[in-house]
Amino acid sequence: MDIQEIKTSIVADLNIGNLPPLVQDSIIEKLGQSIMEKVVIESFKKIPDDKMDEFDSLSGPDEIQKFLASYIPNYDVFVRDLVSAEIVEFKKLAKLG
Secondary structure: OOHHHHHHHHHHHHOOOOOOHHHHHHHHHHHHHHHHHHHHHHHHOOOOHHHHHHHHOOOOHHHHHHHHHHHOOOHHHHHHHHHHHHHHHHHHHHHHO
8 A cells, every 4th residue: 555545545534535635635644644653663563673774774665665565464454454443543533522
């Protein structure tokens, strides 16, 4: 799941497609940051400690994604599940406010 797919998922799942672009962008940015943090944290839990130096040497999202996919089975599903969970959590929090 790439960045554009995450953005599309946020817009569709939150039903914000009719909001002004600036408002959509603000929501996408805030939720997107939360999603990326969650993906990084959960990914790091699955990478062997002795491979962290290799991870640190990577440059660019394609290299990083390929590296993570080599250590996390069904990486796309892993990311998609995390994205869905964060969107659900965001919806819960938004209803509280």
